[in-house]
Amino acid sequence: MSTSEPGLFELPEKYRQLQDEARELAVSIRDVAERADESSSTDPDVRDRLAASGLPALAVPARWGGRFEQVDSLAMTVVREQLAAESAHLDSMFAMQGIGSYGLAIAGSDAVRDHWLPRVASLDAIAALGLTEPHVGSDLKALTTTAEVDGNEIVLNGHKSFITNGGDADFYSVLAREDDGYSLVCVPADVAGVTTHRPHQIIAPHVLSDVVLENVRVPIDHRIGEPGKGFALVLATLATFRVSVAGASIGMAESALRLALAHATDREQFGGPLARLGSVPEHLASCWTDIEAARSLTYRAAAASARDARGNLHLSSMAKVAATETCGRVVDRCVQIMGRFGITRGTAIERLYREARPMRIYEGSTEVIFDSLAKQLIKNGL
Structure with a gap:
């Protein structure tokens, strides 16, 4: 293809x-x-x-x-x-x-x-990034993890949850409340007071863990950037990497389409290939069209982000939403094309079906991103 x-x-x-x-x-x-x-x-x-x-x-x-x-x-x-x-x-x-x-x-x-x-x-x-907490997801300003200066050290206390690479990471970049702001702190995984446990299992298995910090002490030079300026670093991270989620979603969608296309062209039904039957051709063509449209926006946004990530966060956000939503639609259509073979546990298409769903939540859910984009649009216009 x-x-x-x-x-x-x-x-x-x-x-x-x-x-x-x-x-x-x-x-x-x-x-x-x-x-x-x-x-x-x-x-x-x-x-x-x-x-x-x-x-x-x-x-x-x-x-x-x-x-x-x-x-x-x-x-x-x-x-x-x-x-x-x-x-x-x-x-x-x-x-x-x-x-x-x-x-x-x-x-x-x-x-x-x-x-x-x-x-x-x-x-x-x-590496791992420690942002979310048991009761804090998109609203990071509600986090309760604290960072306090004690002489030449920073002391951290808190509970991070759903942390990718948690338990296997060698260090965590942890967002914590410091005085009236929020700071990012590098916390080596082997420092006393860092413990991890894995109470969660999502529909697509993922290296996830809770990370608990109890009187964790690190040298003061482990604070990343200026005190209270951690949100700017988190935003810079999102600006640089959010568009890459779109790239991953396109890869998943295209993989699903390849599987569905192979199935539809090889399988005979009612005297002919499934690929010629009923709405199957339309499903195949619409998947291909949606993937190409999402890829075009994604590559444009990624190229713009490479030049100026913060200045083009709106494009990265649009691409992330477009590609992850496209991925969900495409994989679902491909499962439908493959019928019972699409819902059989342990197959590649079934695994893709589970793996595609979280992409609409990772790095900012569709709804949160749309809210941010709408605010920018209302404030600044087109």
Whole structure:
């Protein structure tokens, strides 16, 4: 199918090369993808193969072993598109290296950055971002985790919940209330007072854990950026990586369409191929059209974000919504085309059906993003 031709969107050569690298990696883990995608902890084979690919280096700037001068939204997006087509576990492991470390990369102290970021680039260390809490999701200003200065240390207390890479991470970038503001703090996982437990299991298994901080002490240089300015770092992270969620969603949608197309062309019903029967041709064509439309917006938004992430957050947000909603529709149609084969547990399409659904919630739910976009539109106009 022509949708996966590397030059279809006239990407610069360096991005086409990344697509090829990511596709090669994704295909190489097919033998373990099913096992990894059903695991709630880091799969060692996937981690080793991802590390060997060199792709995690895209998650950090060149100063600490990255492949580009700065983290590049378009690079992250085109890679996630290829990885997510084969394995949600692989895609998440790759993406979280950047999401968990980005605040540190742009505002951390030199000593802390020099210690962690080269390890992030090589996947010798797993990164995580600690934002949400048991009773705090999108409304992060309601968080209760605290950070207090005590001499040359920062003391943290709180309970983070639904943290991706929780339990397996080597460090957490934790958002906490400090005085009248909110600060981001780098917390090594092996510091006294950090405990994790996994009370949750979502419909698409994911490396998730609660992270409890009890009188956790870290040196004061582990605060990332200025006191009380943590929200700006969280926003910068979203601005850079939100569009990559769209890339992953397109990869999932296209993978589902490939499965449905193969089924519809091979299966005979009523004397002919299913692909020619009733509404099936329309379903196939509408899926293809929706994927191409979402990809066009996603690549445009990712390229704009690579130039100015904060200035183009609205485009990244639109692309995230468009692609994740498209993914949900496309996968659902593909399940319908495949009938009983689409709802059989343990099949690739059934796994995609479960994996596609959370994408509309990750990195900001559709409703929260629409609310933010509407406020911007009302305030500034078109």
